[in-house]
Amino acid sequence: MTEYSAIEMMICVAARELENGSTVGVGTGAPCAAAMLAQKTTAKDLSILFEAGGISPQLPEMPISVGDSRTFYKAAMAGSMGDTMEACSRGFVDYTFLGGAQIDKYGNLNSTIIGKEHRHPKVRLPGSGGANDFASFCWRTMIMTVQDKRRFVEKLDFMTTPGWINGDDSREKSGLPLNTGPYKIITNLALMDFEPKSKRMRVISIHPGYTFNDVQDNCGFELLCAETAEKTHPPSMGELKILREEVDPYRYVIGR
């Protein structure tokens, strides 16, 4: 059997979710690796958009910043933040990939503070960046994160970025663009979606070597489990070869 790491598994699972011919707004790191892997495997015509204005580049290597020169290398356009975010706001962007320090059962994210007091937090984090914008505007939000009880919490310290907010129809009622919202969560243990009515996080596929109990034990809230939950296909030799040799040869992401 092929050896692979947790992050390689996550990147391969994420890449498989991206449809050919679609558009995706990404940041640096694992999401960008997933989009690049998708372009080299199942979604040759996937267009990548970066929030600083890079539109559909042919990434020569992993960018360090979402605004560095790689993000518009051989691009269709070196635009502006308005160009990218307004394309999202108009409904042109199908997917986005986000992460965060905390996530709750409705896929809401915190990347602002750890601690209860905004003025005196335990830890100050970067804030929204483009996350709130992408999650508000893109059709389908995907979240890639390592899973543990510290990250998967019953209540966020701060809701930076909207998921399904309080579940049911609360997102729609909030006024955010219709028919947008969290779509899939990709962790080191499982693939999740959201139960359509309650909008609660639901396990739909468990990665090899783990059980539902493992997934639940590493989560601070009660997870739903789809009746049809299956085993995730491990990364193939082909996916791993491209990921290691072409996408991230310097191991910026997969070496972490």
Place this chain on the structure above:
Amino acid sequence: MNVLEQGHGKLFMDPDPDNAREFFRKKKRKMDNKVMDLKTAVEKFVNDGDYLAIGGFGANRTPVSACHEIVRQGRKNMGFAGHTSTHDMEILSAGKVYNRIDVAYVVGLEARGLSTCSRQYLESGHVEITEWSNYSLTARLKAAAMGVPYIPVRNLMGTDTLKYSAAKIADCPFTGKKLTLMPALYPDIAIIHVHEADIYGNARFKGIAVSDIDLANAAKRVIITTERLISHDEITRDPSSTRIPYYVVDAVCEEPFGAYPGTMPYEYFSDEEHLKEWLEVEKDSEKFQVFLKKNIYDCKDHEEYISRNGGAKKRRELRAKEMLL
């Protein structure tokens, strides 16, 4: 328009377009020679207490030399637009230059990690913080550039980011949908680094614009730092390349490698080793003070800073890296 909800964050700047118009009415329209050295430009146009916005994107086409000069001159009590501010914020935090900040992206240096210095400064309680997102600040600058008090957008709704912002949610008079109203942001001073500018301030840059065109138009005063001065004839031969027009600009400073240690597209890539050194040395406050003395306070200008960190050899390496050689 019926306001349904509003953030209780502080609105640091007046969004009234008529007040801004009165300021712009008095601004000189004449094509004057605005070339001066950076020290003079910062002395003349960057004041204690002003609200500052930095162009570029964190460590990409950022006027780093100007950030150093602001710290060297000891500016204090400034407002700051944290619009994907990464290395620029790290420098300004080291000098404790600002005491209020509009946050979109702060503290981090993206994939490189978090800045201890910026983080601790924001955690200290000495800085007033209003939360936004990147596009929120883009929209606020766009509103100011349009000369209107706000523009409606569709983000922030349902989140704590809205609660800690100074945005308002209102019903749309046409569709009945909820809209987030982003108040215009007219910074007192914007500093933008470009590839080429003439002596009047007509400026060109290559690659992504981020929000710099709106920023230049929204700001009351603008300092352009440029890799190269070019002739006015060259500008007029190709006016479609001008991204920032002369009349918004107050000072033009020729600062080759002015974005170092950040990236300048098509010119040089970021000095990752040196940026890592910053992040590392910040963890020890004594070592950090020695580092700042060496790299900012004891340098007379950016040229000296670069020469202390590899000089011509480093420049060649970073140029080669940018060209993917």
